[in-house]
Amino acid sequence: MTQVLPIHSSVMIKECQQPGRLVVLTGPSGVGKGTLVRALLQRHPELNLSISVTTRSPRPGEVQGKHYYFVSRSQFEQMIAQGKLLEWAEFAGNYYGTPREPVEEQTRNGKWVLLEIELEGARQVHQTYPDALRIFILPPSLTELEQRLRSRAQDSEEAIARRLRRAQEEINAASEFDFEIINDNFETAVNRIEAALFAA
Numbered sequence: 671m672t673q674v675l676p677i678h679s680s681v682m683i684k685e686c687q688q689p690g691r692l693v694v695l696t697g698p699s700g701v702g703k704g705t706l707v708r709a710l711l712q713r714h715p716e717l718n719l720s721i722s723v724t725t726r727s728p729r730p731g732e733v734q735g736k737h738y739y740f741v742s743r744s745q746f747e748q749m750i751a752q753g754k755l756l757e758w759a760e761f762a763g764n765y766y767g768t769p770r771e772p773v774e775e776q777t778r779n780g781k782w783v784l785l786e787i788e789l790e791g792a793r794q795v796h797q798t799y800p801d802a803l804r805i806f807i808l809p810p811s812l813t814e815l816e817q818r819l820r821s822r823a824q825d826s827e828e829a830i831a832r833r834l835r836r837a838q839e840e841i842n843a844a845s846e847f848d849f850e851i852i853n854d855n856f857e858t859a860v861n862r863i864e865a866a867l868f869a870a
């Protein structure tokens with residue numbers, strides 16, 4: 671039997687019996703995925719965010735085990751060799767990956783798991799989990815994206831340039847996804863993501 675959980679005044683997500691569902695949220699760095707994810711998690715406690723592993727250094731305020739598991743390159747490579755990552759990719763000079771075990775356990779238990787990952791990882795997930803719901807977040811424009819990357823003042827000029835180059839590549843692949851959502855207005859974007867989850 672399928673249970674329908676009321677979770678938001680306008681939108682409900684079905685919590686199916688086993689297995690759970692994977693939701694992949696992708697979009698260029700700086701597009702606002704993190705803020706959208708926080709809003710979604712607040713509104714939908716039944717969504718479980720996967721905490722990624724990365725070799726990137728923590729930014730100010732980032733907490734080990736909350737924002738990421740920060741590891742060395744050799745630790746990351748060991749995790750790849752041991753098959754501990756569901757997907758992984760190199761992005762702007764660092765490794766990022768999704769720990770396999772928690773995702774498998776949660777989906778086995780009928781839970782919805784949210785992955786906030788870049789394009790290569792999203793493609794790998796599509797191979798392994800063709801049923802995963804894939805949502806691509808677009809910026810209103812590349813100029814706007816550049817402004818957002820600069821205004822958060824978290825990355826060096828070189829890192830910003832790398833992220834912008836990659837952004838264009840990612841945007842070119844947006845049509846591969848089940849849903850493309852423009853983050854021009856925050857509330858509207860959250861509502862559209864909810865509608866996509868509801869449609870799933």
Ligand code: 5GP
Nearest residue numbers: 699722758759761766767768786787788791
């Ligand atoms: P940031 O360094 O800004 O936190 O993340 C850079 C990019 O890596 C973002 O596009 C983010 O979505 C992506 N990312 C974060 N975690 C993972 C992961 O586990 N796997 C993959 N493939 N990408 C990730």
